[in-house]
Amino acid sequence: MAIDSHNQPQTAALRAAAAAAIEVAHLSKVYKTARAVDGISFTVPRGSVTGLLGGNGAGKTTTIAMIMGLVLPSAGRIRVLGCGMPEQRADVLGRINFESPYVDMPSRLTVRQNLTVFGKLYAVPDLAGRIAELAADLDLTEFLDRASGKLSAGQKTRVALAKALINRPELLLLDEPTASLDPDTADWIRSHLESYRKQRGASILLASHNMLEVERMCDRVVIMKRGRIEDDDTPSAIMARYNRATLEDVFLDVARGRARDAES
Numbered sequence: 001m002a003i004d005s006h007n008q009p010q011t012a013a014l015r016a017a018a019a020a021a022i023e024v025a026h027l028s029k030v031y032k033t034a035r036a037v038d039g040i041s042f043t044v045p046r047g048s049v050t051g052l053l054g055g056n057g058a059g060k061t062t063t064i065a066m067i068m069g070l071v072l073p074s075a076g077r078i079r080v081l082g083c084g085m086p087e088q089r090a091d092v093l094g095r096i097n098f099e100s101p102y103v104d105m106p107s108r109l110t111v112r113q114n115l116t117v118f119g120k121l122y123a124v125p126d127l128a129g130r131i132a133e134l135a136a137d138l139d140l141t142e143f144l145d146r147a148s149g150k151l152s153a154g155q156k157t158r159v160a161l162a163k164a165l166i167n168r169p170e171l172l173l174l175d176e177p178t179a180s181l182d183p184d185t186a187d188w189i190r191s192h193l194e195s196y197r198k199q200r201g202a203s204i205l206l207a208s209h210n211m212l213e214v215e216r217m218c219d220r221v222v223i224m225k226r227g228r229i230e231d232d233d234t235p236s237a238i239m240a241r242y243n244r245a246t247l248e249d250v251f252l253d254v255a256r257g258r259a260r261d262a263e264s
């Protein structure tokens, strides 16, 4: 079909809409003393939950920081929701969000004040209504006016999730979202993330050390080791390739350098 030049902007917009949620190509990050990420390429399909696995220091957090445009790559390309990062960061930031238990909110502000600050940054319409909706969904109402620093770990995680969902993101980047939570609270957080993804058709990139969480939530898994990608497939295909019944066992094989069956 011939492309009419008058339709080109629309065609470009359609292509961007259909593009993967995240496309990473030949991405590297070299810090002064460390090659944290070493030429990785992977895709997060729209609507998927993709797990990013790897031992301590594998390069997961650096990869997520580059995807968000917070750390500049040394080489390679990143597209987020069809936009180049970091050059089109301003176009895409309002459509994504991030959660990590390792990033604290200002502790003296109340939960409501913190959510208001973040909501204003994202120019959320009817912000008071959105905060009330999230407070009801995430069971925050009883401590909405308490200082954020005085919450338990589980309460802080629910507030962090409210902050991550405040702008109804199309793409969520999660760095160990359930670390240090009891199994019941962690399960509750996972269920909430799953129902948000289903309702909104959102895409999720999930860095986690919890292999049961990854098996339960992820359609695809990218395994990193020393800055490189060791494997990238569905959890069941990866377990079959390593001839293992759990991702935990695959993780140990990768960490300890045991070869995949197909290659041994």
Ligand SMILES: Nc1ncnc2c1ncn2[C@@H]1O[C@H](COP(=O)(O)OP(=O)(O)OP(=O)(O)O)[C@@H](O)[C@H]1O
Binding pocket: 031, 032, 033, 034, 035, 036, 054, 055, 056, 057, 058, 059, 060, 061, 062, 063
């Ligand atoms: N700002 C920095 N300056 C120098 N080196 C860094 C910096 N940030 C990370 N690194 C190094 O880059 C490597 C990858 O770190 P990164 O935090 O991305 O790994 P990770 O997979 O998220 O690890 P973890 O599971 O322990 O959080 C590590 O060797 C780390 O020491």
